[in-house]
Amino acid sequence: xxxxxxxxxxxxxxxxxxxxxxxxxxxxxxxxxxxxxxxxxxxxxxxxxxxxxxxxxxxxxxxxxxxxxxxxxxxxxxxxxxxxxxxxxxxxxxxxxxxxxxxxxxxxxxxxxxxxxxxxxxxxxxxxxxxxxxxxxxxxxxxxxxxxxxxxxxxxxxxxxxxxxxxxxxxxxxxxxxxxxx
Amino acid sequence: xxxxxxxxxxxxxxxxxxxxxxxxxxxxxxxxxxxxxxxxxxxxxxxxxxxxxxxxxxxxxxxxxxxxxxxxxxxxxxxxxxxxxxxxxxxxxxxxxxxxxxxxxxxxxxxxxxxxxxxxxxxxxxxxxxxxxxxxxxxxxxxxxxxxxxxxxxxxxxxxxxxxxxxxxxxxxxxxxxxxxxxxxxxxxxxxxxxxxxxxxxxxxxxxxxxxxxxxxxxxxxxxxxxxxxxxxxxxxxxxxxxxxxxxxx
Numbered sequence: 001x002x003x004x005x006x007x008x009x010x011x012x013x014x015x016x017x018x019x020x021x022x023x024x025x026x027x028x029x030x031x032x033x034x035x036x037x038x039x040x041x042x043x044x045x046x047x048x049x050x051x052x053x054x055x056x057x058x059x060x061x062x063x064x065x066x067x068x069x070x071x072x073x074x075x076x077x078x079x080x081x082x083x084x085x086x087x088x089x090x091x092x093x094x095x096x097x098x099x100x101x102x103x104x105x106x107x108x109x110x111x112x113x114x115x116x117x118x119x120x121x122x123x124x125x126x127x128x129x130x131x132x133x134x135x136x137x138x139x140x141x142x143x144x145x146x147x148x149x150x151x152x153x154x155x156x157x158x159x160x161x162x163x164x165x166x167x168x169x170x171x172x173x174x175x176x177x178x179x180x181x182x
Numbered sequence: 183x184x185x186x187x188x189x190x191x192x193x194x195x196x197x198x199x200x201x202x203x204x205x206x207x208x209x210x211x212x213x214x215x216x217x218x219x220x221x222x223x224x225x226x227x228x229x230x231x232x233x234x235x236x237x238x239x240x241x242x243x244x245x246x247x248x249x250x251x252x253x254x255x256x257x258x259x260x261x262x263x264x265x266x267x268x269x270x271x272x273x274x275x276x277x278x279x280x281x282x283x284x285x286x287x288x289x290x291x292x293x294x295x296x297x298x299x300x301x302x303x304x305x306x307x308x309x310x311x312x313x314x315x316x317x318x319x320x321x322x323x324x325x326x327x328x329x330x331x332x333x334x335x336x337x338x339x340x341x342x343x344x345x346x347x348x349x350x351x352x353x354x355x356x357x358x359x360x361x362x363x364x365x366x367x368x369x370x371x372x373x374x375x376x377x378x379x380x381x382x383x384x385x386x387x388x389x390x391x392x393x394x395x396x397x398x399x400x401x402x403x404x405x406x407x408x409x410x411x412x413x414x415x416x417x418x419x420x421x422x423x424x425x426x427x428x429x430x431x432x
Contacts, residue, residue: 057432062225063408065401066218070413087404087415087427103226105233106218110249112226112233119235121249134250142237 029176034157036173037165045099045166046115048122048132054092055080059148064104071111075102076148079113081127094127099168100147116166117143155181221397221408222266222307222356229269232290236264236276241285243293255291266307273340275315277308279326282317284340299335299343304328307397309359313338314381316364318354330354332366334381346382356397356408363421365405367395373407375422387422393429 057080061073070082070090079096100116109125110133119139123131138144145163152158152170157177161167217228225236231247232255241264243256263279274285274293281300285293303326304319315335321328332354334347353369362379372391376384394410405416405424412431416424 057412060408060432062223063221063397063399063406063413064218064224065399065406070406072408072413082413082430084404084406084415087417090413090415090428090430092430103224103235105220105224105226105228107228107246107249108216112228112246114226114235119233119244119252121246121252134252136244136252136254139244139252139254140235140237140242142239146238 029178031174032157032177033172034159034175034177035152035154035170036159036175037161037167038169038171039162039165040099040168042166045168046118046135047097048115048120048130049097050094050127050130051097052094052128055095061102062104064106066106071104071106073102073104076100079104079111096122096124096127096130098122100143100149100166102148114140114143116147117141151179151181219399219401221399222268222309222358223397225264225267227267227269227274229274229287230290232287234267234269234274234293236260236267238262238264240264241267241274241276241293243291245291256293258285258293258295260295265305268308268310270310271312273310275308275310277306277317279303279305282306282308282315282335282343284315284337284343286340297337297340297343299345301333302326302328304330305355307356309357309364310337311359314378315343316357316359316378318357318366320354332357332364332376332384334378334384336381347384349376349384349386355395358398358400358405360400360418361421363400363418365398365400365424367398367407369396370394373398373424375424377422388424390416390424390426 059075061075064071068085070084072080078098081094083093084090098115101113103114105112111122111124117140119136121133123133149167158179159175160179233244233246235242241258244252245255246252261278266277268275272287276283284297286296304321305325306317306319308317315337317333319328321330331350335343336346337343352371354366356367358365364376364378366374372389373395375388377387378384397408399406403419405418407414415428417427418424
């Protein structure tokens with residue numbers, strides 16, 4: 001009789017046990033070879049800097065002109081600076097690193113751009129010692145989920161990025177095929 | 183005699199008041215020239231003390247009179263697929279995949295939609311002056327089914343933009359307007375120069391070829407072109423005949 005009771009109790013609670021079996025977070029997805037996000041610490045990714053050498057132009061974006069300088073966005077990475085004082089000798093002079101950027105406007109010596117979902121104001125009076133005057137976090141809410149590196153460049157399976165971190169690039173790896181780009 | 187003095191005095195005050203007004207005016211003009219100039223594919227623009235920015239859905243207005251503390255004064259939901267923003271005088275012209283929207287900046291902190299022109303689904307940067315808005319529509323698999331070309335809208339009645347002319351052309355993208363000349367980037371088809379002194383009848387005066395043209399900024403005597411291989415600079419001292427000055431390669 002005692003044995004029957006134990007078995008009965010066992011069966012009663014067994015339904016509970018099956019519910020707490022470990023659920024692997026990606027167990028709905030197949031394991032494939034695809035793109036995996038490269039994250040950076042948000043504070044690092046948002047650092048603004050300038051270096052006075054030309055950077056390769058990979059994903060050119062918007063252009064802007066003021067006085068003797070032409071600016072062109074490197075989508076998601078920053079801003080190319082071109083010295084146009086003598087148009088026939090115009091040349092690239094440097095690069096302003098602003099990760100997550102795609103837009104630019106300038107008033108006086110202040111450059112306004114976006115960095116992920118933030119609005120950033122940069123004093124460019126002296127490029128070699130530029131300063132971040134102000135960062136307005138969350139100024140453009142869409143920018144948190146919609147910036148250039150949120151998706152890999154090529155089509156195919158990729159690991160959905162974590163929106164609480166900042167994606168600065170992609171690399172090939174064995175991944176759970178949780179997202180797909182056409 | 184006494185009344186004459188009074189009149190003179192009143193006249194003097196009037197002159198003083200008027201002169202101070204005109205001084206304000208020039209100061210404002212200087213203030214606007216302190217900004218640069220963006221291409222027609224931009225989503226950021228500064229007018230006076232305000233930064234206007236669009237993302238896919240919203241127009242954000244930021245008061246930047248104190249640059250170290252920009253303050254958002256307004257958020258307007260516009261539509262889906264906003265692509266570009268272009269300022270002229272007291273107005274913002276916003277290009278979306280489905281239409282052109284005109285916002286008044288009479289109260290700079292809170293832009294108000296005053297007019298719109300719907301069009302077939304396409305990519306559509308816009309440039310404008312007081313009376314005319316020029317829109318290029320690019321129809322393709324990505325942008326939508328509209329017929330590609332230049333669409334000219336009469337905006338003298340800002341509440342009701344009127345399509346007065348379409349000029350079919352392949353692959354139009356960014357465009358720039360200076361005086362009575364319109365420069366249109368047509369990718370591999372080249373950069374087309376139009377005389378638009380009669381806006382209802384744009385006359386093509388030249389096509390510059392040799393690059394894949396994406397966007398353009400007329401800046402005084404210079405035409406700055408974003409091309410697939412880098413930046414091309416042209417001299418437009420003669421606005422109808424851009425002369426290549428420099429290619430800055432990627």
